[in-house]
Structure formats: C-alpha cells, structure tokens
Amino acid sequence: MKSTMMSVPLSLNTLFERSGKLFPQSEIVSRLPDKSLRRHTYGQYYQRTRALAATLKKLGLRKGDRVATLCWNHHAHLECYFGIPAAGGVMHTLNLRLSPDEIGWIAHHAQDRFLIVDDILLPLYQQFAKHHAFERVIVFPFSGAPVATRDGDPHAGEPAVDDYEQLLADAPDHFEYVEHDENDPVAMCYTSGTTGRPKGVAYSHRSTVIHSLVQSMPDCMALAGRDVVLPVTPMFHANSWGVPYSAVMVGAKFVFPGPHLHPEDLLDLMQLEPPTLSLGVPTIWLALIQLYEANPGKWTLPAGMRSLVGGAAVPEALIRQFAKHGMSIAQGWGMTETSPLASLFYEKPSLIGKISEDEWFARRATGGVIVPLVQLRIIGEDGKACDWNGKDVGELQARGPYITGAYHEVEQDPDKFTDDGWLRTGDVAAIDSEGFVRIADRTKDLIKSGGEWISSVDLENAIMAHPAVAEAAVIAVAHPKWTERPLACVVLKPGARVDAQTLREFIAPKFARWQLPDVIEFIDAIPRTSTGKFWKLKLRERYVDWSWPTQSGA
Ligand code: ADP
Secondary structure, three states, rough: OOOOOOOOOOOOHHHHHHHHHHOOOOOEEEOOOOOOEEEEEEEHHHHHHHHHHHHHOOOOOOOOOOOEEEOOEEEHHHHHHHHHOOOOOOEEOOOOOHHHHHHHHHHHHHEEEEEEEHHHHHHHHHHHHOOOOOOEEEEOOOOOOOOEEEEEHHHEEOOEEEHHHHHHOOEEEEEOOOOOOOEEEEEEEEEOOOOOOOOEEEEHHHHHHHHHHHHHHOOOOOOOOOOOEEEEOOOOOOHOOOOOOOHHHHEEEEEOOEEEOOOOHHHHHHHHOOOOEEEHHHHHHHHHHHHHHHOOOOOOOOOOEEEEEEEEOOOOHHHHHHOOOOOOEEEEEEEEEOOOOEOOOOOOOOOOOOOOOHHHHHOOOOOOEEOOOEEEEEEEOHHHOOOOOOOOOEEEEOOOOOOOOOOOOOOOOOOEEOOOOOEEEEEEEEOOOOOEEEEEEHHOEEEEEEEEOOOOOHHHHHHOOOOOOEEEEEEEEEEEOOEEEOOOOOEEEEOOOOOOHHHHHHHHOOHHHHOOOOOOEOOOOOOOOOOOOEEEEHHHHHHHOOOOOOOOOO
16 A cells, blocks of 8 residues: 655745745844844845845756855845755855865865855955855855955956845846755755864755754744744854754744854843844853853843753753753754754653752753654664663764765765664763763763773863853873873863862762862863864863873872
C-alpha cells in the first residue's frame, strides 16, 4: 500500500509567502549605525525580499550560486535569508570577526559569486578582496551615506559595485520563485576552524523548514507570533541559531541590534523595545547582568524575558542571577553542523513537583533535553554506547534530518563521521534517563590528570558561582608527573577581591581534591573567539611554557 499524501517539497518560500500575506502588520526594528531605529512592517519586508530575489535573478544568479553576506544583524540581512533562496541561490553568511585572510579563504572555498555587504564593513572587504574575486559587490547603505556604484571590469577581475537600495527600487515587477527540490541548498555556514581549516555546512529547504518547526514548538523555544525577538547571536553564527527562519514563520516581531552589541547598548535597546525572547552566548549575558547590577536604577530589565543561551556552557550562577531578576535562561546545545538546535531546556512535566528548586537550577545548567527528530548517543572509550544514566560520559554523536552528513567539498573523514552515518560532535557528554544532555567538555578541552578526566566546565561553573568572580576559564597545562593539570584563569569583578586559596576552598566541597586546580591565575580578560566564546586555545598558548611548582598535583 502507498500513502495517499501529496509529495510537496518542503520549502522556505511557502513559509515566507504565508508570513508576508498573514502578518503584514508585524514589525522589524533595526538599530542603525547612528543608534537610531529603522522600522519596517512584514508587508514592506515581503515586498523588499521579493524585489531582492527578482533583482538577483535579473543580475544572472543561477540555481545553486552562492551569495555571500558580510552584514550585522538587521532587516536587510533578514531579506537575504529568504530572498537569496527564493531566487534559487545559496546564502553564505561570512563571519566578520574572523581575520581578513580567513574570510577571504572561506569565500574562495565556497566559490561565492556575489557579495552583499554593509557599507560600514567595506574597509573589511577591501582587506580580503585579494583572496577572492566576487563578480558583484552589492553595498547595503546601512549608515545612510550614498554608495559609489561602478561597472565592473571582468578582465581586470574588478567586480561591479551596486547600491542595494537602488537595485530594490529598480527591481522587475514580476517575480516567480525558482523551482526546487526540498533537498536543494538554501544557506551555508563555515565552522570556526579552531582545529584545522574551517569547514562548510550547507543547509537545505527541508532541513531548515524542519528545524524551524521543531524549534518553535511549545516544549522547545515556544516561539509565537506575539514574541518580540532580540537576536544578539550574529546572523553569521549558525544563522543566528536558525531563529530568523522560525521567527518569520510565526510572524514574530524582530528587534535587531545592528552593530551595537556592548552590554550598555543592549540594555538601552531593551528599554526602547523590550524583548520577550533574546538569544546569545553566555559571555554576552555575563557582561550584561554585571553592568546592570553595578548601576542600580539605570535600566529596567524586560519582565518575564526568556533568554536562549548556548554555544558554550552556561554557568549555573548566571542562570540564578537572571532568575533573581525575573528572567529565565534556557540553555541549549548545538553546533553549526546541527542547524544548530539539538537539545534545549524545558520544564519537563515528569519532573514538576518532584525535584527541588536547586535541582531545577542544576538541570538548567545542562544542555537541556534532546529535541524531536534528533538522535543522540554517547560512545564510551570501549566503542560501545553508554547507558542514559547521567553518569557515563563518552563522545557525543548525533544523527537527524537537520544534521549535516558531510562537509562542503571536503573528503569524508572518519574523525568526523562514523561508518554508520553519525556525526562525531567532538564533545564529551552524559545523558540521563530524562533525556537531559550534560556536556562535560569539548574533547580537546578535557583535562587528563593521572589517567582520570577532569571536566573544565564543572570547575568553571563552580568558580563563577563566587560573588567576586566575573569570568573563569580552566585549561589543561602539561605536567611532568600527571600528564596534565588544571589551571584556572579568573577575571574578578571591578573592585572585587579574593585570593586563590579562598577560591580553592570555596569550590573544594564540590570536587575530589585531585580535581581542584593547582594554580589560579588572575588575569584582566579572557580572550574571545569570533563568536564571542572563551577562547581556551589562546589561553593554552599563553601557558604553554608553564613550569609547575614541584609539589603541584594532588
Ligand atoms: P565554534 O566551534 O565556533 O564554537 P559552533 O558554534 O558550531 O562553532 O560550536 C559548537 C560547539 O559549541 C559544540 O560542539 C560545543 O563544544 C559548544 N557548545 C554549544 N552549546 C554548548 C552548551 N550548551 N554547553 C557546552 N558547550 C556548548
């Protein structure tokens, strides 16, 4: 017997069409470089996005061609999210925080044909232009200044330069979506490449639609049309965790911060346009809440705002601090390779009324519950799958309809994918019987001491619970006797004081003696990666020649 259902391809275009028609009054607010706010309705967004798609077709974009974006978070970037695939193209978000050489290498590897760039980022483009010849550079006049357009010279490898707004104004009236299969690509992102060269992941209509549906479910992000979404996560970081797609799908209001991501700017923006849902990596919220508490009465936090925080371990202390101010943090785990949401905290009914408040906070400090359609497994050192008992740790592997099965133009590598088709995440984790995923570490960040593993995440969490501590990162440092020992780098809050011995005593009850860091270094700042996470690689480099006092190591 056959199913009687229609075989209609899943399509971003269908989501977009419905939103444009059903939610024309929904708003998109963008903060401009001069900090003023620009407002669009979904009605305008719909027209502009279709105009972008029609223009790209007119300019000769072919199916599957890559269109790179080098943009902050704003309405025109959102237009690219739907407009480029509508024209049959593949949006490739370039990470503007990488070095110019890296950006150029990535654009070249992806064979990007066109570039859409914020005018204020043109100086950055100039620095990597030598690595890759785009055919067209479309400049978005984000600052409001006029764009100097130019006809290109293909013989001299000089791209044509267009004004984004002018192109939209001159767009053909008639537009038809490019036919596609649901497995055709719509967007691509490169991993940050902390180990080896960055690698490209290409998302399809199908994977993006399924991810959007799963993400917005009530027991997931509970994303709804009445939400006001503040995506602090850059739109080049795993597509701002896929939220631009799902928020358009439900017709939610957007508040885009533009280039203004400092805590004081975010707090100011929250006064003007209070969000109900915000997303960002933990370092953003650590800095924001500390600034907020240091300036009583200056700002009001949006009552009841929920924050989706992930990309790195979220300290329990931060979750408690937010709760004190009436805001909830839901931690999620994912990777560029997993679209990215693979697990997310929610208040699981099976635990309601059964566990204490402290236990809830401990659950919130995990990577959350595996979301529908994602399969996760933990493979122990013996190569066998571990039980879901919350204790047995091993390599976290993933499989599912929105998890990448390969990297763009890279030979299949057994270090990245198993023979039976699972993604090897490079994370070490345990899963408990309720499906909560506890990330112990990235494989490369685990500390191997005397044959036993120590989780740097657990140590960081404990240290960051001390009221004098602003930030902490724990790294493995080579040790002649124990292979490696933990070294903690701690940044204190302004004006706060605590010594290493007091900190060690503060965390001691939570750990075996041999797990405690032998050395606590007080430093000015923890280096950040291009996506704003603690950059432990840089710290390891700093301490590579460290010589331990002879009695160190428990
Ligand atoms: P990058 O390598 O630039 O950080 P991704 O953003 O794709 O690229 O990062 C994915 C990685 O981030 C995961 O493999 C994991 O190590 C880490 N990560 C993501 N979410 C969490 C979390 N909730 N807790 C701990 N680590 C996390």
